[in-house]
Amino acid sequence: MIRLLIATTNPNKVREIRQLLAGAGVEIVTLADWPGLPAPDETGATFEDNARAKALHYGAATGELTVAEDSGLSIDRLDGAPGVESARFGGVDLSYPEKFVLIDDALRVKGDRESGARFVCALALVRDGQVVFETRGTVEGRISPEPRGTDGFGYDPIFFYPPYGCTLAEAGDAKAAVSHRGEAFRRLETFLTHDVQRRTR
Numbered sequence: 001m002i003r004l005l006i007a008t009t010n011p012n013k014v015r016e017i018r019q020l021l022a023g024a025g026v027e028i029v030t031l032a033d034w035p036g037l038p039a040p041d042e043t044g045a046t047f048e049d050n051a052r053a054k055a056l057h058y059g060a061a062t063g064e065l066t067v068a069e070d071s072g073l074s075i076d077r078l079d080g081a082p083g084v085e086s087a088r089f090g091g092v093d094l095s096y097p098e099k100f101v102l103i104d105d106a107l108r109v110k111g112d113r114e115s116g117a118r119f120v121c122a123l124a125l126v127r128d129g130q131v132v133f134e135t136r137g138t139v140e141g142r143i144s145p146e147p148r149g150t151d152g153f154g155y156d157p158i159f160f161y162p163p164y165g166c167t168l169a170e171a172g173d174a175k176a177a178v179s180h181r182g183e184a185f186r187r188l189e190t191f192l193t194h195d196v197q198r199r200t201r
Contacts, residue, residue: 003027004192005064007054009039012153013069013181020176020185024192029064037061047071047084047122052131059126067188069123071180073155075143077115078106086155100147100158113145119159119168119180123188133191137183141168151175 004026006017014030021028031037040057044050047070054068072086082089082103090102107113118140125133139161147157149169156169161178168175176182 001025001027002192002195003029003064005029005031005058005062005066007031007058007066007068016176016181017067017069017185020182021189021192024189026192031058034062042070042084044070044084047120048124048134048136050084051122051124052134055124055126055131056129060129066126067123068126069121069181069184071119071121073117073119073159075103075107075115075117077110077112078103081106096154096157097147099155103143103158104145107143114142114160117141117143117159119155121180121184123184125188125191133188135184135187137180137185137187139168139178139180139183 002025004021006014006028008014009031018028037058040053042050042053044053050070051068054070055066058068059066070084072083074080074083089099104113107115118138121137123135124131141159141161144158144160144167148167149157151172152169152175156175157167159168160166161168161171163178164171164174168179
């Protein structure tokens, strides 16, 4: 069985990705197996830049087949912000409820508290120092003027998904079917499944 390193320290993302790759036929390992491994600087201009840099960094440090993703929220009325700065928006120590307030304040100034928005997830897979697969997943919605729901994490409570009539934090298990991360990792699962089959013939 092929081993795959999920290169994130976010336990919520690890949990989601494990579920999404359950049928891929790979043994999943995490950065918890390499305590103290330094993180790369996330200075890319795009989600793809950061995903690629993280995958290459952790792949080189561990020698493992490595997948890394970079994801975030892009809000139309804020010219795409917070974008690649989603995790650092307002400061790395700011809680997500505090980030929600900053976003709401900025949208009030624009006169559009329910701006169109999308979640983006870019991922990169690295083997032996080379990027062998890349993809991007997105989900379109709008900003909820009030946080709603207790499932999910990050910006899920303020991301309203019209087809469901609720935020992604209210969607429960149905979130995976439409989420940006779900789309990207389902494509990765297809790639890995074919790769495993090819390597075991």
